[in-house]
Amino acid sequence: MSDTRAQHTPMTVVHPEFEGKVAVVTGAAQGMGARFTAALASRGVHVVGADIDADRMRATADDLTAELAAASVADKPGEIVAATVDVTEAQDHETIAKLATTRFGRLDFWVNNAGIFPYAVADEITPEQLDATLSVNVEGVLYGAQAAARHMGPGGAIVNMSSVSALRVRKGRGAYCASKAAVAHLTESLAVEFGDKGIRVNALAPGYIDTAMTRWAKDDPATLQHALDVVPLHRFGSPEEVAGPLLFLLSDSARYVTGHSIAVDGGSRHV
Ligand SMILES: NC(=O)c1ccc[n+]([C@@H]2O[C@H](COP(=O)([O-])OP(=O)(O)OC[C@H]3O[C@@H](n4cnc5c(N)ncnc54)[C@H](O)[C@@H]3O)[C@@H](O)[C@H]2O)c1
Known part of the structure; x- marks a missing residue:
């Protein structure tokens, strides 16, 4: 298993429904955010990748x-624009939303992906760790959704990164x-309120995904074996x-889906 930059073949199916649309993806410098950016751009979506x-x-x-140009995955791959954001700063979200609308003239999708994972058992969690975790993972999602809703029209879609950790607790987390769990619940609240604007809000709840964030588990053979044992798909x-x-949650196929979390976890929420 390895990190995720520029070594994966993008999916090659072109979806005309995505072409020319505009997305913001936070935490896009690596890991899932980078691959989300590639997946969207390969379908013709212009992406502001912010980190x-x-x-x-x-x-x-x-x-x-360069990867998209080499792969020729779409007649017109979307443009990828790099931006800087600290998701704990509400004003930063406004700045990247304006960058998207100024540069591309519209805003359709917003992926609140940036997050941090401090490993600490309950009696050792420091106030600084708790503050940072809630600030990045929860405030970051709320401020992103607020900026998105200010700049999107009806038909807009927001996806927040929750986790299987919202559904199933494990030690040290x-x-x-x-x-x-707050992100999952916030997603439901936002879906209820933004429905009036015609904006859908959903969440993804991944399990163990092969990124830098799970290196702590992969680097220790015993922890890795335990993780592989508890995931029903064993990887x-x-x-x-x-x-x-x-892509499903952002697509027209999900146009009647809002306030939902999809677990992408190899079944690990059940064990
Ligand atoms: N990897 C997993 O197994 C897993 C499982 C469930 C949920 N998640 C969630 O998925 C999301 C992406 O995780 P990943 O595995 O790709 O992580 P990652 O650590 O590879 O990437 C996270 C990115 O977020 C950025 N970031 C951190 N703090 C930021 C801030 N204040 N402002 C802007 N950007 C910031 C980092 O610089 C980094 O580029 C996170 O929200 C994470 O909690 C990950």
């Missing part, structure tokens, strides 16, 4: 643009589990396997 790591975001945008998922459900 707190400005250098890595620029490098990833360049890599993905108290702050993270609480934050992702980690790839970021591409989460991009598929993301």
